[in-house]
Amino acid sequence: MNSSKLFEPRSLGGISVPNRLVVAPLTRTSAQADGIVGPMMTDYYTNFAKGGFGAIITEGTYTDQAYSQGYANQPGITSSVQQESWRPVVDAVKSNGAKFIMQLMHAGALSQFNAYNTETRAPSSVLPKGEQMSVYKGQGSYKTPGEISRPEIEQVIEGFVLSARRAKQAGFDGVEIHGANGYLLDQFLTDYTNNRTDAYGGSVASRVRLAKEIAIAVRQEVGPDFVVGIRISQGKVNDFDHKWTGGLSDAEIIFGALSGIGLDLSLIHI
Numbered sequence: 637m638n639s640s641k642l643f644e645p646r647s648l649g650g651i652s653v654p655n656r657l658v659v660a661p662l663t664r665t666s667a668q669a670d671g672i673v674g675p676m677m678t679d680y681y682t683n684f685a686k687g688g689f690g691a692i693i694t695e696g697t698y699t700d701q702a703y704s705q706g707y708a709n710q711p712g713i714t715s716s717v718q719q720e721s722w723r724p725v726v727d728a729v730k731s732n733g734a735k736f737i738m739q740l741m742h743a744g745a746l747s748q749f750n751a752y753n754t755e756t757r758a759p760s761s762v763l764p765k766g767e768q769m770s771v772y773k774g775q776g777s778y779k780t781p782g783e784i785s786r787p788e789i790e791q792v793i794e795g796f797v798l799s800a801r802r803a804k805q806a807g808f809d810g811v812e813i814h815g816a817n818g819y820l821l822d823q824f825l826t827d828y829t830n831n832r833t834d835a836y837g838g839s840v841a842s843r844v845r846l847a848k849e850i851a852i853a854v855r856q857e858v859g860p861d862f863v864v865g866i867r868i869s870q871g872k873v874n875d876f877d878h879k880w881t882g883g884l885s886d887a888e889i890i891f892g893a894l895s896g897i898g899l900d901l902s903l904i905h906i
């Protein structure tokens with residue numbers, strides 16, 4: 637097998653990445669209790685850059701001080717203090733030659749810990765399948781979420797937009813919207829967690845609407861010279877085997893909705 641292409645540079649949106657080796661987003665829960673970058677994080681990310689990876693996507697980072705946080709010791713990007721705490725990590729990664737992309741995440745019903753709220757929110761009040769992950773200090777069933785209201789949906793969108801702006805100000809090269817793995821945007825997309833009868837529920841086109849609106853709003857906020865991507869998946873951290881009910885026809889609608897809206901990167905984790 638010829639792997640030389642892996643080591644060739646490529647462009648991603650407006651930036652040039654030195655090779656095609658990209659570190660996948662990996663939740664580590666090593667931030668401080670208040671969502672500020674912890675001391676282990678700089679070493680962790682810098683080591684990948686020193687090792688020659690062309691780009692690194694951060695762990696899922698929460699986007700607002702309402703319902704987005706998923707895990708204890710998860711980092712956030714919801715205030716200028718959290719924003720500035722990322723700067724030394726960004727500087728260290730970029731001075732070692734890698735591009736750095738922040739993954740923006742809203743946990744929705746799968747939130748196991750939230751410093752700002754005791755309740756959870758999701759498209760519909762449906763108890764999540766499975767159990768909380770003990771590796772992230774969770775225990776037992778998830779909470780039954782409250783149905784998210786339209787004003788709260790607006791807050792979610794604003795959270796992603798402001799977080800993208802903060803990531804740009806902190807020196808990141810781009811953001812990836814976490815639309816995968818069972819978290820809030822995937823809860824909207826998934827038939828059995830979304831029973832809404834408004835514009836965000838019902839058909840697949842309506843269930844992907846929130847992810848699409850967020851992608852459009854983020855792109856508008858950060859302008860053209862900043863990478864904006866989205867990650868979507870069928871499987872979930874609490875339901876590994878889920879498949880889109882409509883199969884290929886659902887895929888066509890989802891990919892169609894997310895194309896032509898200015899995204900540079902779509903990671904499909906089937």
Ligand SMILES: Cc1cc2nc3c(=O)[nH]c(=O)nc-3n(C[C@H](O)[C@H](O)[C@H](O)COP(=O)(O)O)c2cc1C
Pocket residue numbers: 660661662663664694695696739814816817867905
């Ligand atoms: C400990 C752990 C944490 C993860 N955290 C995230 C995350 O924060 N965001 C995300 O999109 N995926 C996350 N993932 C999924 C990985 O990015 C990756 O897709 C998964 O490990 C499968 O890898 P593979 O596609 O090489 O099989 C995590 C996986 C693991 C094992």
